[in-house]
Amino acid sequence: MDKTMDDIIREGNAYACIQCGRCTGSCPSGRECGLRTRKIIHMARVGIDVFKTEELWDCTTCFTCQERCPKEVKITDIIIELRNLAVKNSYYPSMADVPKIIIQNLYRTGNGQPLSPEVSKLRSIIGLDKEPNDIAKDKEALADFQKLLDGLPLMRWGGI
Amino acid sequence: MKIGVYVCHCGVNISNTVDVQKVISEVSALPTVAVCRDYQYMCSDPGQEMIAKDIRELGLDRVVVAACSPRMHEPTFRGAVEAAGMNPYCFEMANIREQCSWVHEDKEQATRKAADLVKSSVARAALLEPLNSTEVPVTHAALVIGGGIAGIQTALDIANSGYPVYLVEKDPSIGGHMAQFDKTFPTLDCAACILTPKMVDVARHPNIELLTYSEVESIEGSVGNFHVRIRKKPRYVNVSLCTGCGSCATACRLVGRIPSEFDMGLGKRGAIYVPFPQAVPLRYTIDPEKCLMLKHGKCGTSPKCVDACDRDAIDFSMTEEILEVDVGAIVVATGYKEFDPTIKREYKYGTFKNVMTGLELERIFAPSGPTGGKALINGKVPKKIVFVSCVGSRDKRIGNPYCSRVCCMYIAKQAHLLKEKIPDADITVMYTDMRAFGKGYEEFYERVQKEGIKYRRGNAAEVYEEDGVLHVRAEDTLMGEPYELEADLVVLGTGLEPSDAADAIGHMLHLSRSADKFFLEAHPKLRPVDTVIDGVFLAGAAQGPKDIPDTVAQASGAASHVVNLLSKDVILAEPIVAEVNTDVCAGCRICEILCPYDAHAFDEERNVMTINKAICKGCGSCAAACPSGAIAMNHFRDSQIVAQILEVI
């Protein structure tokens, strides 16, 4: 189900953008960095390979821009799709490296944020099971989960 | 049977998609078709002449034109065949443009469909019967609904042509929104100076019956003969006694306690009031929702207004009156309402007092307004002012995808007026695009910039307050930098929506709405003041957002259409009506209850139904239901429809 730039522009209504700038004006991240949401949408709709820009990874996906866009441009959805496209084209900057560890954890334990021995101790102090009653504990479920992940595209693109 | 068939290329509009020659060769083979030709533009003079010549020389008795929609040119061709001596109802049209060449891409299939449609029209044409229109007299009077500048201009133009006009306005005074403005763009004329004389003309015009504080209850009938019921709401003041002196208003126990609608709630009035000093008619009205006497039956020991009125004009026993009038034509001029920005929550309208709408600010400029024309916002002179454009317009999220056309310019006007009143004010307009397309508009925009108003491209994202100061957040899209401005006044350039009060009128007249919910004109370019309902016309912002020059132009256009209609003594009524074959009718009376117009009358003696031709509008509902097949729906007979079905499958 790989999407092309064209699909992303069309499905996200990017062509309808009137460059009003309400998105950038709303963006909590752009206030602190070089992310210009409007510009991302503009670059996308005029056919620039915007998935190569690093600013794409500055978005916290807070959806404020998408909520306020008067033209119903699905801005945040587009940003996420563009990131997918970037990953598929091996175009992710260094900051996207850290999440790789999270993906490795996910595969190994079923949780992006795995249990540490310290927290396990803390859990028992406050009267919880040492280990949460979840996938990490249920070996059968974890094996299935890994089998599921093995066949999913993330493992192909995530470069793990 | 000799049928002539004419296939139009419509330039290339049809022939690009439909293989006209192929259609011709298929249709020519039909036994009833005597001649089949094609032509570049059938509706042009030579095209029409081609048909006329064939009628005369070949003795055609039916004509089929395959071209655009019959809603476009059926009247044209009916006229052409009639001029050549054929009954106009023996003419039939096949729509191979709007419903074929323009909507399909596959040439082969479009050609197949076009051929089917033409054959179906030929089959129908063979069964058409000559019909004769009946003449109906025209009532020489008009109704204008809505007393804004549109309604005022229309009413004056019609009245000046010598025809009586009923002008119905729901509010106590005419004037509409224009009366709320101090100055108007782009020339900055004083609105009152140009509007008030017109309002007075309306009141004084011998041909105009002004019905303010009134609403249309119902409308029946059709072009030439509408029967209208108008409800006059009680003013509780006898208008023939009241001199408009205003003693009552100053005396009213509630004076200065009720938010004035005209002042957008910024000013206060009493329970007995005129909306504004130049109101027409200048007669007082008591607000039944607020007046102590009307609500509780008691106002102190005695109503102060009554005591104050020398003319004994106040009359609490007044009740509403129903007025019935007959008119030949109707103009709908119900105008607009301002978009309510409360739902654009990020702008905090309603939360922060210093966030205002465009219309509210208009009242601040007005010498008769809540601040007496002084630039005071909540008691203070604002120094930092931010305008926000396109609030409630060009916004799909809230369902108003259209541009409101006036806000760019009224923002420029208001920025100018504020600068004039507060020379040291720092004024910024945050905008998406600047639309200054009218005569003198771009020039005005430049003038305002020269005066020091800053235009920054990129619209406001949100408004917040910190330590009592408003802040507006935006991106300057030309620099690509987000920034924030402090403001002690934020003006929202609110857009236009159709008036709520127009809903009921729309239903009464069966008017269609366009996607923007304004009333739909008969053709977006060529018939912008007509509706598809004969005898009903549109003027002003009821048809779509527009400024005053465009409103007035359209109003005069609507008036000329009305006058055109009223200048005739009779018009022809379409003979497309239902008829009962009394030999077949079984007297079951099923049809009777179906007719929305009560056109049926039962003949007890003969035990058969009859239909009054003058009342029937030709929907065909009764004909569809008659179990005996006794009702013939002229021009849409069962046999004619079935013949079409057979051909299209």
Next chain:
Amino acid sequence: MDYAFFPGCIAKNVYPGIEKATRIVFEKMNVGLHDYPYSCCPPPGVVACYDKDTWYALGARNLALSEPDNRDIMTICAGCYGTLHNVWHELQHNDAKRAYVNEHLGRIGMTYKGTSRPIHFVDLLDGMRDTITQNKEVDLDLRVAVHYGCHYLKPTTVTGENSESPMLLDEIVGLVGCKSIPFKDRLTCCGAGGGVMSGEPELSLKIMERKLKNIKKADVDCIVNICSFCHMNFDQSQKKLESFDIPVLHLNQLLGLAFGVKHKHLGLHMNLVSTRDLVKKVKGAKKGRDEE
């Protein structure tokens, strides 16, 4: 009432006090919470941003687990809710995606039907206001800064919430005697989402710093959140920034205090920012009540 309980990995593996508080509070309110072999949601900022299809499939696996028992799924984190609810919503509308997801789940003998709905616990509390009041033992009398969390509110086309002026959380803290104090930009993002906290910690910290400054100005006793991820960001960032010390409570921890639960059972002492003064203040309030 019975729900499948989706604690999410932060509440399980980083701030277990949140998991504990949730279990206690909901038990007191007679809501049954049931465990399933859940994986993490998976995180929208990482998995969705890398590959959305994988996100749908893993999300659907979680959603499908309680389907045989006909249980809706309660989440206590806006991030988990964001994932599960968005996945659920998309699969509700998008047949192709649903088929895709089921094709993959089929490989491990599962199917996704869409019969179990994810619910954010605050929406659940909305309907249990009387129960909250009945369980209240301490009138907390605190000035709090509430934080809604972006993915609980938005996108509104999916959540159906009011994203510009929500009041629900303010009202709920009000039920236990707290006063929600308005502060500048109270609805803006905490800076954690979208993989920014892990991928670009400095940017994330800048967004948070601005937010904390605004909260500090409002002079509150604590920050109350409804998202374990925001919770972690608020707590850890203050330690990194060093100039703030505003205690951070997940709403369930706040409710726990109001229900008279000992702060140690709520794991409050595990926060990086000390909650000692806050706990003292609450104890004082309780004493005050006892003496009445």
Next chain:
Amino acid sequence: MAETWNPKIVGFLCNWCCYAGADMAGTSRMKYPPNIRIIRVMCSSRINAEMVIKAFQMGADAVFIGGCHPGDCHYVDGNYRTQKRIAVLRRLLEHLGIDPRRLRLEWVSAAEGEKFAQTMDEFAKEVAELGPSPLAALQREVL
């Protein structure tokens, strides 16, 4: 059948709303599949069961009836009567072995060109999925 089967749809459209809406689709150059053949009537209430059944008997795969939105009928309430009639007619069709989904009633206003085009798109697809009408097949055999 040598040629590929294309659903045949007969459309009855009221003059004031749906027919105008179909015109609007044309004026706006919206594209939809060419399966429908439109017959114009003044009001959707002009259509009766005989006409619809006739269409099916003659080999139509589906029938579309278009009228004004409730409250907008040019003849006050013709569309309500149509709606009632169609409900009865659907049952009758079922009786005759015709899937009632082959008869579609839709309100389209004069401004809703987009809705008309979309409806045509959808309906053509739906009918294609339903396959040739059994009655139409019968008709073809007889011929």
